[in-house]
Amino acid sequence: MPDDRMRPAMQHLAGVTAPIERAHGLPNAHYTDPDTIAAENRAVLEATWAAVGVGADVPAPGDAKPIDFLGQPLLLLRDDDGQVRVFFNICRHRGMILVDTPRRIEGAIRCPYHSWCYAKSGRLVATPHVGGPGQNAHDGIDKATLGLSEVRAHVWRDVVFVNLSGDAPAFEEVHADLLQRWAEFDQPLHHGGPDSTFLLELETNWKLAVENYCESYHLPWVHPGLNSYSRLEDHYHIEASGQYSGQGTYVYRQLKSETGAMFPDFDGLSAHWDAGAEYIAVYPNVLMGVHRDHAFAIVLEPVAHNRTREHVHLYYATRETDPALRAANAAQWKDVFEEDIFVVEGMQRGRAASGFDGGRFSPAMDGPTHLFHAWVAGRIAAEG
Structure with a gap:
């Protein structure tokens, strides 16, 4: 039985897992207090399949x-x-x-x-x-x-996952639904090389990077260039409770060179991917994207309660691709991801406000983010 000192925290976590219409977000301590975060890490990062790098490393x-x-x-x-x-x-x-x-x-x-x-x-x-x-x-x-x-380690889509506790269910069991969802992309991936990886240093807790990535709600204001052709209304939610969440778009515009050349497509994709793309947070700390002609993986490295490194890697369907086009693609994604920095760092600073109760979720727009909060809270409760 938890002692009385733990009851308020556990009650607040119960509020996190409540239906989205009345749920709270995670308490401030999960972004600011090293002791709370250490306990969270054991449940959320050590006892699950967390990413530590990529095979291309x-x-x-x-x-x-x-x-x-x-x-x-x-x-x-x-x-x-x-x-x-x-x-x-x-x-x-x-x-x-x-x-x-x-x-x-x-x-x-x-x-x-x-x-x-x-x-x-x-x-x-x-x-x-x-x-x-x-x-x-x-x-x-x-x-x-x-x-x-x-x-204990498992490699999927070149991302190296580890289970530090050694007792998590098999990766293929945990992520069976996601493996099926992206089964069409179960084919060779080729890392673009030194010009297709970059590092972003963020002054924020790693969870805020996940929360922001899960949703498309912020596109019109944070990514106006991207939203000009892949609009908010072109997006849909991806929600798999207890596993992953994110967003997809029905409008993906392929990058072209000055001569009209594009990256080769992955083989045998269905019509959905002609102009579609998906962006999924694989719990706990990997952000992935798939498109007809390239993919990416972002490994979030928790450095401190308020510091995160984003290791970004881009992949292609063939080993030989145009260097200039690869560089342009990396620069384009770097611009997009850098646009998010002020948001995740601003939310981290906001967690110092004692009057913040974890915030509310838009039932229509924040479903993927709420699922991540609920997963974290559920993991802590199960391990506690």
Whole structure:
């Protein structure tokens, strides 16, 4: 039973999961209070399938990238068989960080402290002098049980998801509906390369980036250029309670070069995608978009209660695409996403107002955002 100190917070969370007509948003503490956010992180980010990067971060066998996620030192690595894996980035001997900068590992992963070495599969392969000078083995050190600690991971649409708690249902089970919804796009994706990725630093809590992305309500005022051809009234809601939410449009305008060239389409798409596109927040921290000729994924990195990094990656149907057109596409999306910065940062500053009760939702326009709030509140209640 929760003690009396917890009852007001739990009552407010009950208000978050209420029907949208009378629901409140999440309390301010979920954006401003480190202790509240730490408890939330355990329920919302550690016990689910949260994203930590993309396969394109480690494009070739041996490529390794250290990642700090929720204070946990992780290592994103592509092994010799081309499989993307995630390990805790620590030596099993004394807990030393193994890899401190992104790099190509040609042979073994060597600990810089005592030179214990690990294969890219995580297997411990060398323990120099562990039994004394010149003695590289010891009966008390069982190399078979001292490989790198691997983190449960799943790659979908090149996004690398991890389940830190290790006990979430399988990714394919959790997201079966979404995998079916976008089954037509279950085909090779090709990252556009260095000119198709960029980083945005935001002074806001990561949840506000999700909340803003879910809805099209703000288009006329925040994205007037985009709204000039893909209008508010051209959009529809995407609502899958407990899984994902977002928006779609019936009017997508393909980018053209000066000569009229466009990106190649993905193969075999149905007529819906001739002029349609969808933008979905995959709970908890991935924002995805699909179009007939390209796709994107945004991995939200929670840095602090009021700091978020948006890692944006663009993908295409073919490996070879026009560099100038790719650069123009990245610049166009960067402009759109930068238009949202003042909104999410303004909402973060607004959470310092003691008189704010979490806000209300428009029953007609805010359904996708309310679903995300309700999911967060539900996760906290279930874990609590």
